Amino acid sequence: MATVLLLRHGRTTANASGELAGRRPVELDETGRTQAARVADRLAGLPLSAVVSSPLIRCRQTVELALPGATPALEDGLIECGYGDWEGRPLKELAKEDLWPVVQQHPSAVTFPGGEAMAAMSARAIAAVRAWDQRVNEEHGPESIWLACSHGDVIKAIVADAMGLHLDQFQRIAADPASITVIRYTPTRPFLVRVNDTGELASLVPRKTDGEKPAEQSDAAVGGGAGAGV
Structure with a gap:
């Protein structure tokens, strides 16, 4: 089967300010544009058979x-x-909501007020990437490579499925801005080839925080966050 590169969008103005962008027309900030431009070097020479993207501008x-x-x-x-x-x-405001710990620990039970269920998000994203992978495989062959650009929580849900994990464990996965995660689907099982690959070790150094409690450091950033090394 084909191999998919899951590219998360670069950092946005909302990521930088600590807000949950959602489906608003939030654009890349200067850091995000630099991150995305660097991806061009990493993708150079790869014969991509298809390029697919979330419709959001970022x-x-x-x-x-x-x-x-x-x-x-x-x-x-x-x-x-x-x-x-x-x-x-702001994420720091949302962290005080009663729903926040449920998002962290039991996301399969979450339906955002006025929004979508996380289980529904997971199901439609997995269905979309698998359908595109099948299409690319049929049209271009099992050695083909294709790219899909999406969002942090969406990519994490796709990775959880590839690893056979319940959605309630997807918060253990990271997908930083402009990172690339690689999955190769086969008739019997997917293989997670790379995850959250930014091509630089500086992003492994935790950011300094002021007065942040250990429990808060264990929380996953809803929407994917701004990444580690910025």
Whole structure:
């Protein structure tokens, strides 16, 4: 079967300010544009058989910078989770909501107020990436490589499925801005080839925080966050 490169969009203005972007038309900031441009070097020479993207502008901007001249197919199944009433709010404010610990520990039970269920997000994203992988495999052969640009929680859900994990464990997975995660699907099982690969070790150094409690450090950033090394 084909191999898919799951590219998360570069850092956005919302990532930088600590807000949950959701499906708002939030664009890349300067750091995000630099991150996306660096992806171009990492992808150089790869014979991509297809390029697919979430329709949100931050993903389209990332593809434009990472693959100049490419015209991605827009796939609604890869769009960001619908966070509903949570969209646009600071993460530090959302962390005080009663729903926050459920998002952290039991996301399969979460439906965001005025928004989407995390289980529904997971199901439609997995279905979309598997359908595209089958299509690429049939049209271009089992040795083909293709790229899909999407969002942090979406990519984490796809990775959890590939690893045979319950959605309640997907918060253990990281997908930093402009990272690439690689999955190779086969008739019997997927293989996770790489995960959260940014091609630089500096991102492994934890960011300094002021007065942050250990329990808070264990929380996953809803929406994917701004990454580790920025």
